[in-house]
Amino acid sequence: MSDEAVVRRTGGAQWLPYWEAARARELRFQRCTACRAWRFPPQPMCPRCRSLDSAWERASGRARLLSWVVVHPPVLPAWTDRTPYPVVLVQSEEGVRTIGGLVGASADELVMDMPMVVDFTPSPDGDLVPQWRPG
Amino acid sequence: MSLRDCAAIVGIGQLPFSKNIGRPEEVTALEAATLALEDAGLRPSDVDGMCKWSIQVTSENAIARNLGVPNLGFFGEVGYGGGGGCGVVAHAAAAIAAGMARCVLIYRSRNRGSGGRPWAGTSRERDQSQTEGNETAFFSPYGFVRPVDQVAMFTRRFLHERGYTTRHLGWIAVSTRKHAARNPMAMMREPITLDDHARSRLVSDPLRLLDNCLETDGAAALVVAAADLARDCRQTPAWIRAASQGMGPHNVTMNNFFHDPFLESPGRHAAEALWRMAGVGPREVDVAQLYDAFTPLVLASLEEYGFCKPGEAGDFVSDGGLEVGGRLPNNTSGGSLSEAYVHGINLIIEGVRQIRGASVNQVPGARLCLVTSGNMVPTSALLLRGDG
Numbered sequence: 127m128s129d130e131a132v133v134r135r136t137g138g139a140q141w142l143p144y145w146e147a148a149r150a151r152e153l154r155f156q157r158c159t160a161c162r163a164w165r166f167p168p169q170p171m172c173p174r175c176r177s178l179d180s181a182w183e184r185a186s187g188r189a190r191l192l193s194w195v196v197v198h199p200p201v202l203p204a205w206t207d208r209t210p211y212p213v214v215l216v217q218s219e220e221g222v223r224t225i226g227g228l229v230g231a232s233a234d235e236l237v238m239d240m241p242m243v244v245d246f247t248p249s250p251d252g253d254l255v256p257q258w259r260p261g
Numbered sequence: 262m263s264l265r266d267c268a269a270i271v272g273i274g275q276l277p278f279s280k281n282i283g284r285p286e287e288v289t290a291l292e293a294a295t296l297a298l299e300d301a302g303l304r305p306s307d308v309d310g311m312c313k314w315s316i317q318v319t320s321e322n323a324i325a326r327n328l329g330v331p332n333l334g335f336f337g338e339v340g341y342g343g344g345g346g347c348g349v350v351a352h353a354a355a356a357i358a359a360g361m362a363r364c365v366l367i368y369r370s371r372n373r374g375s376g377g378r379p380w381a382g383t384s385r386e387r388d389q390s391q392t393e394g395n396e397t398a399f400f401s402p403y404g405f406v407r408p409v410d411q412v413a414m415f416t417r418r419f420l421h422e423r424g425y426t427t428r429h430l431g432w433i434a435v436s437t438r439k440h441a442a443r444n445p446m447a448m449m450r451e452p453i454t455l456d457d458h459a460r461s462r463l464v465s466d467p468l469r470l471l472d473n474c475l476e477t478d479g480a481a482a483l484v485v486a487a488a489d490l491a492r493d494c495r496q497t498p499a500w501i502r503a504a505s506q507g508m509g510p511h512n513v514t515m516n517n518f519f520h521d522p523f524l525e526s527p528g529r530h531a532a533e534a535l536w537r538m539a540g541v542g543p544r545e546v547d548v549a550q551l552y553d554a555f556t557p558l559v560l561a562s563l564e565e566y567g568f569c570k571p572g573e574a575g576d577f578v579s580d581g582g583l584e585v586g587g588r589l590p591n592n593t594s595g596g597s598l599s600e601a602y603v604h605g606i607n608l609i610i611e612g613v614r615q616i617r618g619a620s621v622n623q624v625p626g627a628r629l630c631l632v633t634s635g636n637m638v639p640t641s642a643l644l645l646r647g648d649g
Contacts, residue, residue, distance in 0.1 A: 144399065167396040167513065193418035195410055196466035205404040210466070213405045215414050223519055224589065225414070227403050233466075238421055243558055249402035259418020 130155040134259065140168045143182040148255050153244045154182040169198050187244035189258065193199035196233050204250045214258050216242050231258035264358035265538055269491035270645065271583070272301025272484030273610045278448050278601035280374035282478035283545050286620035287319040289480035289518035289614050290370035299426030303364060308484075310362030312353045314345050314369055314537040314604055324368060335362035339506075341638040343554055344527070346605035348641030350636065351504035353485040355531050357404060363487040369606040370480035408479045409473060411515040412637055413465035416557040419524055420467065423560075427467055429575040430556040431458035434471045434598060436583040437553065439491030441595025443621045448475050449599040472556040474597035483613075499616040502629070502646035503539035507531030508639040515637050528565035530637030533578040535631075535642045536567070541640075546644075547627040548615045549589055550608035553596040559583075562633055583604065593622040605634050609643065616647040 147154035154166045160177035163230050164185075172177055178218050193215040201209055228236070242246040243261030246254040274296025276282065276289055284292075298305060305328040311321040314337040325333055337354040339345035347367075347433045353365035400406055403412075420426065430617035435455055441447035453471065461470040491498040507530030513519040517526050536542050543566055551562040563574040568589055576582075583591040601607050612630040614620040632643040 131266070137395045141398055142494070165401065167519075173511070192523075193414050194419075195405075195408055195413040195417065195468075197404055198463045198465065201404055202406065208404070210463070211404060212409065213403050213414070214312075215418070225403060226406060227398060238418075250404075251402070253402070255402045 131261070136213075140170070142242060144168070145253070145255070147182060147184075148246055149253065151246045151254065153185045153187050153256050155185050155218070155220060156180050156182040163220050164220040166224060186219045188261070189218045189242045189244070190212060191215075191240045191242050192217055194228070194233060194236055214242070216258055224256070226255070227257040228259070229257045235260065263350075263352045263522055263538055264501065265503055266488065266500050266646070267358040267486050268354040268487055269500045270483055270609070270613050271486045271494040271496055271498055272297040272303065273275070273481070273613050274298075274300055275446065275481040275607065275610055276479065278446060278477050278479045278603075280476070280478060282372060282375070282480070286370040286372055286480070287323060290319045290324060290368045290482070291479040293370065294324060294328060294366055294368050297484050299364070300484045300496060301484045301486070303484060303486070305330050307364045308366045308425045309333060309349075310350045310353065310365035311358070312336065312365055312641055313338045313384070314342070316342055316604075317341040318367055319370065324366070325596065332478045335365065339641070341635070343552060343604045343635030344640040346609060346634040346641065347504060347632055347643040348506045350483065350501065350609060350643055351506060351641055354504050355503045357485065363490055364476070365485045365578040366482065367485065368480070368482040369603055370572040371603050372478045372603070373478070374476050374478040383476060384476050407465065408515055410465045411466055411559065413468040413603045415517050415524065415637065416555075417467050418518065418541055419557060419561065422524065423574070424558060425575040427459070428455060428522060429560060429578055431440060431455040431554040431581065432470055432580075433487045433553070433559045434458045436581060436587075437592045437596045439584055440593050440622045441599035444600060445621075446450075447595040448477065448539060449595070468555060469558075474554045474602035475599070477601040477603055479601045479603040481610055483606070483609060485500035486536050490497050495572055497614040497617045497648065500646040500648070501643060502541075503535050503644040505531045505534035505538060506639070506641045507534060514615070514639065517637055524584075526561050526565055527634045527638065527640040528562055528633065531633070531642045532566045535644055540642045541629065543631075546589070546629050546631045548593060548624040549591045549598065549631040550612045550633070551591055551631070552605055552608065553598050554602065554634045556598065558636055563638055565636065566631065566633065585624055588643045590622070590624045593620050593624065608632050610646045612643070616645050
């Protein structure tokens, strides 16, 4: 397996809707069909109502910045030329926490709790994935 | 029913730590197990139980077959890597309290100093993310795969919320190294300053090289014995006053920022259970071995185990607060940061030494020692007690 290929791990079948949505420039999170609670990362059962029925619904794409890191070497070979690079943690309007790369700004411009919006740019394997920009 | 004081750690064995131990993990596990049994004055034929980390590759039947153990009436393992260490001892003590075993051998051997990092080459560990149940698989397209990255994400927000600084992290690194300087077994013994910490290279900003533990080839073992057997052993027993595990709600391993309440660590839950079983609290503790795979884990543990209120851990660790003679002597062998990183078994061994009065950084009259395991993952804790 090439280094480019292994940076993109799907996590198995329950992650496929997340990646497919991103290719269509949509941010989707898993949501309980019964009680309407959002949840992420994906899992089979709703911890609020125990329903096994869920759907991947479109999120607003607006979020709040909770934290960030700047990754320095050593890293996977596919990432070496990109170091140092930031990764951000956000909380979406739906209450879901997720991470992504930073676009449209440098880490120096980040401020705790600033508003962020989703964007879609390629990961090293060329696939569009959700990223975050100040907004 | 409680396992309180039902069992004691009666034997410890540890090989010299190194970057390349030159022998397979099965062989070094057997060497460490032999040392621990000799230390206790016990024979392989006395062993009737084994317990291990689930990531330990060498299986119980291999150890038992090699040592010539006639039968194991108890064997089990605990998951979650560095969160499991004290839990392995807890399971041994629980099995003894429940009458399933009288003498449990625990071992950890790990060639990580000479082996590859799982994120830097093709390995089985990387392929696990292809299977179901991998809740952090979506990190990979962002180059966010090292434990240090995930802890750094927690750390920046934790420092922000509490008003701590990276200088507080520096104090933890400096104090731990000071203890290691007196320990001939420690891998890193050169004293460091706060400036050395602040100038060490960034690995995952805000964390620097000196915030990270050591990549180690190491092997160590423990013998846990029932109370009546423990009293007849060669060494002063380190009684297991209390032991606990904790996970908390909505756990995502290594990523406490998914937890609710936000940033809460499994350590808080292990702490509550530990003090409840022990019947004593943090004020009674003489010395601690707080899991330090990364410096910020110690700040979080000081809050979780009740040594200080949220927001007060920075002052607590400053000005030598964690050194012998300070507020809470901590990681007196040099810990994971400066002695060795073997998923915390060396912290348990140092806890036993403190109870025996045999540490190179002995806390005078130490009677109660807290030992904790990794608190960014489902975790565990031990309270060791001396006879005095």
